[in-house]
Amino acid sequence: MSQLVCHGITKSYGDKEVLHGIDLTLESGKIYGLIGRNGAGKTTLLSILSNQNPATAGAVTLDQEPVWENRKALDRLCFSRELNISSESGLGNYRVKDYLRAAATYYTHWDRDLEKNLMTTFGVDAKKRLNKLSKGMLSMVTIIVALASKAEFTLLDEPVAGLDVVAREQFYRLLLQEYTQTGRTFVISTHIIEEAADLLEEVIILDQGRVIRKENTQELVGRAFQVTGLAEQVEAAIGNLETHHKESLGRSESAMVFLQKGQSIPEGYEITVQPVNLQKVFVALCGGETQI
Amino acid sequence: MKLKFWFQRALFTLFGGIGVGLLMMAVTVIQMTGERMSSFWTRMPAFLLLGSGYFLLIMMMMTYKVQLPLAVSFGSTRKESLLGLQLIKCLCAIGAPVFVLGYGLLFPEVGSAYFPLLPFYGAVILLTGTVGSWGGMAYCRWGKLGALITVLVIAFAAMGLGIVSALVFSMENTHAWEILSMSRTQFVVLGISICIGIYLLNILLEARVLRCYEVRM
Numbered sequence: 308m309s310q311l312v313c314h315g316i317t318k319s320y321g322d323k324e325v326l327h328g329i330d331l332t333l334e335s336g337k338i339y340g341l342i343g344r345n346g347a348g349k350t351t352l353l354s355i356l357s358n359q360n361p362a363t364a365g366a367v368t369l370d371q372e373p374v375w376e377n378r379k380a381l382d383r384l385c386f387s388r389e390l391n392i393s394s395e396s397g398l399g400n401y402r403v404k405d406y407l408r409a410a411a412t413y414y415t416h417w418d419r420d421l422e423k424n425l426m427t428t429f430g431v432d433a434k435k436r437l438n439k440l441s442k443g444m445l446s447m448v449t450i451i452v453a454l455a456s457k458a459e460f461t462l463l464d465e466p467v468a469g470l471d472v473v474a475r476e477q478f479y480r481l482l483l484q485e486y487t488q489t490g491r492t493f494v495i496s497t498h499i500i501e502e503a504a505d506l507l508e509e510v511i512i513l514d515q516g517r518v519i520r521k522e523n524t525q526e527l528v529g530r531a532f533q534v535t536g537l538a539e540q541v542e543a544a545i546g547n548l549e550t551h552h553k554e555s556l557g558r559s560e561s562a563m564v565f566l567q568k569g570q571s572i573p574e575g576y577e578i579t580v581q582p583v584n585l586q587k588v589f590v591a592l593c594g595g596e597t598q599i
Numbered sequence: 600m601k602l603k604f605w606f607q608r609a610l611f612t613l614f615g616g617i618g619v620g621l622l623m624m625a626v627t628v629i630q631m632t633g634e635r636m637s638s639f640w641t642r643m644p645a646f647l648l649l650g651s652g653y654f655l656l657i658m659m660m661m662t663y664k665v666q667l668p669l670a671v672s673f674g675s676t677r678k679e680s681l682l683g684l685q686l687i688k689c690l691c692a693i694g695a696p697v698f699v700l701g702y703g704l705l706f707p708e709v710g711s712a713y714f715p716l717l718p719f720y721g722a723v724i725l726l727t728g729t730v731g732s733w734g735g736m737a738y739c740r741w742g743k744l745g746a747l748i749t750v751l752v753i754a755f756a757a758m759g760l761g762i763v764s765a766l767v768f769s770m771e772n773t774h775a776w777e778i779l780s781m782s783r784t785q786f787v788v789l790g791i792s793i794c795i796g797i798y799l800l801n802i803l804l805e806a807r808v809l810r811c812y813e814v815r816m
Contacts, residue, residue: 359672359814378600381674388672388816397665398816406669412604413673 309335309383311356311374311460311492315365318351318516325351326516328365333494335459338486338506340524341496343513344593349496350389352513353462356494357386369460382415385458389465390445392438399438403431403448407455416457425451428477442469450478453493454485462494467502475499479506504528504585514593524585531588535561536578544576552591563591604670605683609690612658613651616691617698620650640709644699648720651695655688655724656731656756660749662687663735668814677809684805688728688798696721719787722794723763729801730756736808 311333318326326348333339333356343349354360356367358374358381367374374380392399401409403426411417426433429447437445446469453463467475483506485491494511497503504510510527512520520527534541538560549565563583564572572580583591624646631639662684670680696717703710713720734749741748781789 354814358674358676361811361813376676376678378676378679381676384674386672388814390816396816397661398669401665409604409669410673412607413601413670413675 309370309459309492310368311384312368313352313356313365314368316352316355316362316367317364318348318355318360319363324363324516326355326362329516329518331511331518331521333460333492335492336490337492337508338482339492339494340500340503340507340510341494341513342498342500342510342589343496347513347593348516349513350464353386353464353494353496357381357384357462359386359388383459384462385414385453385456385460386462387449387453387456387464387466389468390437390449392440392445396438399436401437402433403435403437403440404433406437406448407433407451410452410456414456414458418455418457421457422451422455425454425481428481429474443471443474446470447474450481454481457489458491460492460494462496464496465498466495467497467499475502479503482506500586500589501584507585510585512589512592519592528583528585528588530566531583531591532564532566532572533561533581533583533587534564534572534578535559535581536576540576540578544573544578546573548572552594563587600679600682601675602679602683602686604666604673604675605679605686608662608666608683609687612655612687613691613694615658616651616654616695617647618650619654620647623650640706641712644702644710644713647698647702648695648724651691652724652727653757655691655728656734656753659684659687659728659731660734660738660753663732664738667735667739667812668816671812672814672816677812680812681802681806681809684732685802688725688732691728692721692725695724716787719790722791725798726794727756729798730759732801732805736805739808739812 313329313331316326316329316331317324329352341349341353351360355362356374358367358376361375369377369380369383372380374384390398398406407422411419411422425431425447429444429451431440431444431447431451435444437448440448446466449463450466453461453466467478470478479502482493482495486493495503495507504524507524510520510522510524511518534545536544537558538555541560541562545562545564548570549567551563551565554561566572572578624643627642627646628639667680667684670683671677675683699710699713699720700717703712703714730752734745734752737745737748737752739745
């Protein structure tokens, strides 16, 4: 089994440290979700993982070999960036077909047939210039690069940004199809958490430059519960349990608890216990506490 | 090493430069009357070399802005990119004089006069590519301010190129080397050495800039 590993990755811009000693192991054959708030460091982390940006400290290895400036390792990686075509960007003058042709020269296992199929599926006009494409269309181009690259480890930065719901569904289906056919590893950073939750085998939650959770998605969601009731009842019930994101509304309180193996929420209290979804878990972990 | 992308870029720059030269020539020929037309064909290589120089200058700046981030984002190593940048400059520095050589061999009566100075022209084209790199690096380092510096670099480079061209193309009459108390050969060798020296120093500068290069798209 191949492993893409971060060893104590730190990234600073001037005095500002945006990633703080990240240790992370990505195993082959999984779909990972990288989620975090804006500015959490997701794109920076993906850039460092794929040799696009240097780390200030630490190293990235792929099967014990350093990724930095290593042709052999880079042949197994693809990071399809979110395209932000500004008026200043010279890239805007590229036609879609030229952009994809440039990609094809670098990715060793580039699949031209898949590229053509995806162009048809998404209805992207190959002759159009990138600066004439909508945000959604640009996302489609990045998805085409990611899937057609056939790279063993494929990283996607906000692939569904700007896509309508039909195109998003198409993307999830294509991703799953590619995953089941090839067993490639995908790391997807996204803000549309709940939609993608079913796809993600593991979720990595990044908060203020630190990985605060890396866990199997179902297990993480399965051990998280929303406890609601009168504040004193909730406080007594949750006792020593791992608690996040307490919300108070008058005398009522709501808290998210994470149960460890063998733990349970004690009975005998006037509280409501509800299962939660991944988005709620994310908000609980990254959203802080609220008092109304 | 994956240099296909860069090789394509180098060919585009070479043929684009030749195209610009031909365009400049076409604009000139429209304004010419019958008598001056006879000297036109002897000037054609000069147009090709000037066109190549200017186009390379612009393309090197564009390459830093567009192709470099694109290549690195697609998995090019910085070392490959550094080599790619040199490939563009060197292919143009060799290719344009080779075109002139071909022209001279086909039409010796109008083109062979350029033969002795072809290496010098190649070196000057290499220098213009180097100046273009400075503009590109300024953009990478300082962004918008870099772009402003780039415009100034273009202005000065164009001025410099004009002066050098004027000196070189009218060399037979002015004997510029005599002003410097040199033989013509010494003058040419000195010019080539300076251009190549600056180019080699620039490779070190480019390597330094690329070593910690970050993709911004």
